Amino acid sequence: MTNDDGIITAVLDKALREEKPAKRARELVPAPSMHTGRMRRGIALIAAGITLCLLISSLTVPAVARAIGEAPWLGDSYLKFLTGTGMDLAYQAGLINELNRSDTQDGVTLTVLAAYADAAQTVILYKLSSSEQGKIEALWESFSIMPEIHKPLRSGIVPGSGSMEFIPEEGAAYGIRSLDPPGWNPFGQKLTAEVEALGLSVTFPVQTIPSALNETVKADRSFAYEDMRFTIIEAVFSPSATQVIFQIEGADDPRANGARNYTWSLLAADGTELSSLGGSLSNGHGVLNFLPTHSDEVTLFFLGSDVLYLHEDTLPLAAGSSTLTPAGALTIGKVEGTASGTEITLVWSGEGLLKKPDLRLVDARGNLGHVVQAEMTEDGMKLSMEHGDLIGPVQVQIGAVLIGFPEEIEAARIRRGQ
Amino acid sequence: MDNQLQLTALAKKGDREAFLGLIEPLEDKLYQTALGITGNKYDAEDIWQNTVLKAWKNIAGLREPVFRTWITRILLNEAKQLLRRKTPIPQAMLPEAGVSDADAATKILVHSCLQQLAPEQRQAVLLRFWLDLPLEEIAGTMHVPLSTAKTRLYQGIASLKLLLKEAELV
Numbered sequence: 001m002t003n004d005d006g007i008i009t010a011v012l013d014k015a016l017r018e019e020k021p022a023k024r025a026r027e028l029v030p031a032p033s034m035h036t037g038r039m040r041r042g043i044a045l046i047a048a049g050i051t052l053c054l055l056i057s058s059l060t061v062p063a064v065a066r067a068i069g070e071a072p073w074l075g076d077s078y079l080k081f082l083t084g085t086g087m088d089l090a091y092q093a094g095l096i097n098e099l100n101r102s103d104t105q106d107g108v109t110l111t112v113l114a115a116y117a118d119a120a121q122t123v124i125l126y127k128l129s130s131s132e133q134g135k136i137e138a139l140w141e142s143f144s145i146m147p148e149i150h151k152p153l154r155s156g157i158v159p160g161s162g163s164m165e166f167i168p169e170e171g172a173a174y175g176i177r178s179l180d181p182p183g184w185n186p187f188g189q190k191l192t193a194e195v196e197a198l199g200l201s202v203t204f205p206v207q208t209i210p211s212a213l214n215e216t217v218k219a220d221r222s223f224a225y226e227d228m229r230f231t232i233i234e235a236v237f238s239p240s241a242t243q244v245i246f247q248i249e250g251a252d253d254p255r256a257n258g259a260r261n262y263t264w265s266l267l268a269a270d271g272t273e274l275s276s277l278g279g280s281l282s283n284g285h286g287v288l289n290f291l292p293t294h295s296d297e298v299t300l301f302f303l304g305s306d307v308l309y310l311h312e313d314t315l316p317l318a319a320g321s322s323t324l325t326p327a328g329a330l331t332i333g334k335v336e337g338t339a340s341g342t343e344i345t346l347v348w349s350g351e352g353l354l355k356k357p358d359l360r361l362v363d364a365r366g367n368l369g370h371v372v373q374a375e376m377t378e379d380g381m382k383l384s385m386e387h388g389d390l391i392g393p394v395q396v397q398i399g400a401v402l403i404g405f406p407e408e409i410e411a412a413r414i415r416r417g418q
Numbered sequence: 419m420d421n422q423l424q425l426t427a428l429a430k431k432g433d434r435e436a437f438l439g440l441i442e443p444l445e446d447k448l449y450q451t452a453l454g455i456t457g458n459k460y461d462a463e464d465i466w467q468n469t470v471l472k473a474w475k476n477i478a479g480l481r482e483p484v485f486r487t488w489i490t491r492i493l494l495n496e497a498k499q500l501l502r503r504k505t506p507i508p509q510a511m512l513p514e515a516g517v518s519d520a521d522a523a524t525k526i527l528v529h530s531c532l533q534q535l536a537p538e539q540r541q542a543v544l545l546r547f548w549l550d551l552p553l554e555e556i557a558g559t560m561h562v563p564l565s566t567a568k569t570r571l572y573q574g575i576a577s578l579k580l581l582l583k584e585a586e587l588v
């Protein structure tokens with residue numbers, strides 16, 4: 001071990017050595033007669049959570065969902081999964097070609113359905129399936145089966161983000177990987193999708209969209225927010241996304257002891273809001289991705305920020321219990337039992353709007369209750385908590401509060417074809 | 419090692435004590451690794467509990483010769499899934515009552531530095547320096563080729579050293 005290695009071990013030791021889990025393995029591993037029931041419940045909750053996310057994403061873009069129905073080679077389940085990702089419009093424009101390159105090992109097949117690149121992103125559509133019933137579900141629960149995407153000649157892994165969804169009716173998992181702009185031209189190159197743990201490897205070409213179908217428009221607009229300066233640099237209009245590049249300079253609010261998240265909105269010329277596809281912010285350099293648009297003008301609005309205030313405290317679960325956070329006071333207004341747990345009304349007396357408290361219930365045995373639904377109210381929030389039987393005095397453990405500071409600033413109006 | 423093989427064989431047949439015999443020597447380190455990944459005690463507890471339950475459920479299908487590699491892989495997957503579901507806002511640790519200000523400040527700074535690493539680099543650093551895994555096992559746990567594991571680890575080390583220096587921790 002080098003001297004540097006010893007330094008890293010020493011600092012990690014200071015941060016981690018004394019930390020212990022609240023529940024030991026012996027308390028968690030159930031006796032054989034009970035464990036099957038608990039596992040099923042856990043899986044049902046995870047599946048419900050995934051289904052809920054899918055339902056929400058499909059409800060936000062109904063027009064896109066109808067258009068996607070005209071892509072039979074992707075299959076109905078996959079198309080539902082892709083709703084709201086922007087890939088449907090690129091497909092309707094005839095820009096995505098079916099690849100269907102696959103590899104099968106031990107009864108599991110990885111199929112790269114399509115691979116597409118434009119000025120905003122590179123997107124890989126894929127599927128994991130098996131002729132053996134239950135095989136994909138078992139793998140899905142055991143460990144990560146999301147493919148890594150390797151550069152040509154295995155010269156490195158392409159960073160990016162993505163999601164997968166297991167469709168029980170088909171016994172298959174679908175996925176989409178959006179790769180960060182590669183810094184190299186993928187035209188004529190081949191990437192490799194690999195699921196190392198399953199020994200699956202598929203090499204495929206990337207279909208690159210002609211540059212004439214992409215448009216980059218300079219914005220060069222700035223505005224001030226608190227002690228910071230935001231500069232909107234440019235917008236990229238591609239068949240799969242509308243991308244806005246921006247920069248932040250200056251000092252952040254010293255009150256924010258956690259982290260700050262900025263909120264944006266992009267409107268087409270007719271006032272339609274383009275749904276967000278996500279983004280990133282690193283070292284003051286930000287990228288925002290929205291659904292693609294044919295509009296000849298878009299307007300970017302800055303809608304303020306959400307600030308995470310870290311605040312650890314434990315309160316009795318009772319009306320009137322209160323804690324003072326760095327941004328204001330959080331008080332339990334009402335506590336009511338429900339069929340599946342407890343409903344708690346919180347009152348916020350502080351700056352901004354209470355958007356999300358990071359809290360859970362814990363009883364005398366360490367059993368936990370989690371938030372399954374949150375609804376903003378006029379002066380705070382109503383939380384639905386789900387849990388089993390809670391024994392003894394029940395407490396509320398708070399870790400942080402997310403406070404919203406709404407603003408509305410027209411950040412830039414960007415016109416195409418200039 | 420013989421004892422490990424015996425315990426593994428029994429655990430795969432549903433022997434609860436054998437399974438606990440495999441996991442109990444690792445539980446503090448596994449929880450601490452989850453804490454290093456998330457920087458948040460509540461998320462770490464969630465990840466730890468889900469890892470134990472999933473490992474118990476799937477122990478019969480264990481093909482990995484080394485239990486530690488297998489369960490660490492489950493832990494990393496749970497961390498990935500939790501971070502995917504949550505708002506991607508990094509969180510730093512807060513001090514507990516009874517801990518000196520200097521110790522508390524150090525903890526916060528170390529976690530803050532860890533959270534600034536790319537997730538894959540953070541995981542590689544924790545697997546190497548906290549779980550003491552050799553490179554080959556890190557590669558197997560993270561499902562990546564050895565060269566990729568090396569790259570992530572060395573980049574993580576370099577980045578972390580810079581951050582620790584900026585934070586005046588080294």
